[in-house]
Amino acid sequence: MRFVLDASIVITWAMRDEDHPLADLAFVQLQSGSAIVPGIFWYEVWNILVLNERRNRIAPSDSAQFLRDLEQFSIVLDSSRGSHLMDLSRTYKLSVYDAAYLAAAQNNRVPLATLDKNLEAAARAANIPILA
Numbered sequence: 543m544r545f546v547l548d549a550s551i552v553i554t555w556a557m558r559d560e561d562h563p564l565a566d567l568a569f570v571q572l573q574s575g576s577a578i579v580p581g582i583f584w585y586e587v588w589n590i591l592v593l594n595e596r597r598n599r600i601a602p603s604d605s606a607q608f609l610r611d612l613e614q615f616s617i618v619l620d621s622s623r624g625s626h627l628m629d630l631s632r633t634y635k636l637s638v639y640d641a642a643y644l645a646a647a648q649n650n651r652v653p654l655a656t657l658d659k660n661l662e663a664a665a666r667a668a669n670i671p672i673l674a
Contacts, residue, residue, distance in 0.1 A: 547577035548656035580642035634664035
């Protein structure tokens, strides 16, 4: 199965003290399927890891191992143009970064996996299925 993978899901995999059924489902789906991500995805993951290193929630060596493990999955960059991101951002009151995930799901006609409540609400309003 293909789906758009939000960084909010991925980070629960890296943090040992976090757990969520949707994140678990996305992990299982990704083992035999593929995920589509907007260009901002890797920057978000790297940033969240560094922030959590500063908070002593994860060691730099664990971040590095997590990234090596994550690169083993089929995660592909969305190739569609994002010219309508500002419109999606305005319509659904999202950051342009979150609108990129919404646009990727919309453009590829695939479900969205996210733990971000605002992004989930926007997806539902735009009739984009949520991974479930």
